[in-house]
Each structure stands twice: as structure tokens, then as C-alpha cells.
Amino acid sequence: EVQLVxxxxxxxxxxxxxxxxCAASGFTFSNFYMAWVRQAPTKGLEWVASITHRxxxxxxxxxxxxxxxxxxxxxxxxxxxxxxxxxxxxxxxYYCTRGPHYSGGTYVMDVWGQGASVSVSS
Amino acid sequence: xxxxxQSPHSLSAxxxxxxxxxxxxxxxxxxxxxxxQQKPGKSPQLLIYYVSSLQDGVPxxxxxxxxxxxxxLKISNMQPEDEGLYYCQQGYKYPITFGSGTKLEIK
Numbered sequence: 001e002v003q004l005v006x007x008x009x010x011x012x013x014x015x016x017x018x019x020x021x022c023a024a025s026g027f028t029f030s031n032f033y034m035a036w037v038r039q040a041p042t043k044g045l046e047w048v049a050s051i052t053h054r055x056x057x058x059x060x061x062x063x064x065x066x067x068x069x070x071x072x073x074x075x076x077x078x079x080x081x082x083x084x085x086x087x088x089x090x091x092x093x094y095y096c097t098r099g100p101h102y103s104g105g106t107y108v109m110d111v112w113g114q115g116a117s118v119s120v121s122s
Numbered sequence: 123x124x125x126x127x128q129s130p131h132s133l134s135a136x137x138x139x140x141x142x143x144x145x146x147x148x149x150x151x152x153x154x155x156x157x158x159q160q161k162p163g164k165s166p167q168l169l170i171y172y173v174s175s176l177q178d179g180v181p182x183x184x185x186x187x188x189x190x191x192x193x194x195l196k197i198s199n200m201q202p203e204d205e206g207l208y209y210c211q212q213g214y215k216y217p218i219t220f221g222s223g224t225k226l227e228i229k
Contacts, residue, residue, distance in 0.1 A: 035218075037166075045158070045166060045209055047218040059216045095165060106172050107213030108156040112165040 002026035002111050004079075004096045009116030016086050020116050022079040022096030027111075029077035030054070033099030035109060036070060036081050038092035038118075048094070049081065053102040064090075086120045093117050124148050124212050128221030134229040135200045143224045145210035147191040154214040155193045157186060161206040169208075170195065202228060 008020040020036070035050040049070040050059045058070050069082040079096055094116045097109035125148040135141045145155065153173045158166040168177045170186040173193060183198040197204055205228055210221040 044223045045160075045211075045220040047220070050216070050218070061217045106154040106156070107218055108168055108171040108211070109158075109166075110168045110171075110177065112167065114165055 002098075004098065004111055004113035006094065006096050006113045006116035009094065009118050011119045011121065012086055013122050014086060014088060014120055016120070017082070017084045018086065018118060019083070020081040020094055020096075020118070022081075022113055024077040024079065024096075024098075027098070029072075030074035031102055033102065033107075034070075034072060034079045035097045035099050036079075037095045037097050037109065037112075038090075039095070039115075040089075040092040043092075046092075050099060050107075051079070083118070086118075088120050091118060091120045123217055124151060124215055124219050126210055126212055126219050126221040128210055128224055130224060131222070132225040132227070134227045135197075136229045137200055137202065139200045139229075140196065140198045141200060141226065142197075143195045143208055143210075143226075145188075145193045145195075145221050147193070147212055150190055151212045151214035153189060154212055155186070155188065156211045156213060157184075157195045158209045158211065159204075159206050160209065166209065197226075200228070 003025045005023045036048040051070045067085045071080045096113040098111035127146040129144045155173050157170040160166040174186040185196045208224045
């Protein structure tokens with residue numbers, strides 16, 4: 001079964017740091033782009049960051065660039081999101097998602113984790 | 123950034139009815155358009171990609187169409203399990219962007 005399982009969500013103070021992990025199983029992790037998508041309480045979906053299959057290139061939304069770092073460990077089939085200098089507006093459920101196969105195709109997210117809750121508050 | 127304008131914000135439909143949700147891109151996205159469904163308390167699920175390709179396991183009453191900057195999702199023969207939030211998403215250019223969502227309810 002193809003599965004993504006996030007962990008690491010927590011309550012953190014403004015300016016603090018948190019690292020999310022996403023354990024992948026059921027597919028060849030190293031063949032796929034991966035991404036994080038977040039959803040603030042009662043709000044819509046917002047793409048956060050993406051990484052290519054061999055970590056060659058990373059992409060970030062402007063509001064997190066310089067504060068968040070997406071990375072992956074293909075040997076461990078795990079995706080990460082290091083979040084530094086957190087702000088209240090980063091409060092959201094963070095979803096780990098599978099992007100396209102490295103061979104190409106439109107950027108869609110066909111597998112989603114259950115989400116990790118991040119709350120930034122003093 | 124490419125803005126995705128989704129409409130309507132919400133709608134209600136009777137069982138068996140056909141409904142449509144529209145998505146307008148602020149510039150051409152070469153048909154790199156996907157639709158997702160999210161049920162309360164659950165993660166989003168991919169329904170349709172590349173405008174009209176149905177994801178495995180998605181019922182055939184879901185269909186997508188459009189080109190250029192205008193796209194739509196049609197749900198035929200509305201069923202109770204179709205209640206939820208629907209989002210469009212462009213995968214043409216970074217940053218990847220989503221529509222604001224449409225809440226679909228049973229009338």
C-alpha cells in the first residue's frame with residue numbers, strides 16, 4: 001500500500017523551530033518529486049515547497065523562503081521540512097505529498113499523508 | 123504567480139443532480155490543471171489531472187474539461203459521498219497554486 005506518514009507536529013512559540021518528517025512506503029521513493037502543502041484552520045490549500053527526486057533542486061513559496069528547508073533521504077524513504085523562525089501565520093496542518101515521477105508529467109499530488117499539526121503561539 | 127479563481131464559493135445540489143465548478147487561471151497553464159476533493163477531517167484526494175484524466179478509483183460521474191485559462195469540473199448524478207470541498211490546482215509553473223475551494227453540499 002502506498003503510504004505517507006507525517007510526524008513532528010507540535011505547538012511552538014513564535015521564532016521557534018520545528019522539523020517535520022514524512023515516512024514513505026509502498027513505492028520507490030527515489031523516483032518521485034515530493035512536496036509539502038499546508039492548510040491553515042478553516043482555510044484552503046497552500047503549496048509550501050517541493051524537491052526533485054535526487055534533491056538537485058528545491059522550490060519554495062516566497063513567504064517561507066529563507067526560513068523553511070525541504071530535504072529528503074532516499075535511502076530512508078523520508079521527506080523532511082525544517083521550519084525556522086516560525087510565525088503565527090505558519091499555523092496549519094502540513095501535508096506531505098507525492099509529486100510526479102521523475103520521467104515527467106504534470107505537477108499533481110497523487111498521494112497525501114494524514115497531516116501534521118503545527119501551531120505557532122506564545 | 124498564477125492566480126486560480128474558483129467559483130462558486132459554495133453550492134448545494136439534490137441527489138442525482140449535475141453540478142459544475144469553474145476555475146479560471148490568470149494566464150495560460152497548458153492544461154496542467156488538476157482537481158482535488160477533501161472531505162471533513164480528511165486529507166485531500168486527487169480526482170482529475172491534466173484537465174480530464176480520471177485518477178484510478180475515481181467514479182466516472184466525475185469529469186473535467188477546459189483549455190487555455192478556463193476549466194471546469196462536472197459531477198453527474200450527485201451522490202451523498204460527493205459532499206465536500208473541491209479545489210483546482212495548476213501545475214504549470216512554480217509556485218504551484220490552488221483555487222480557493224468550493225464547498226459542495228446535499229440540498
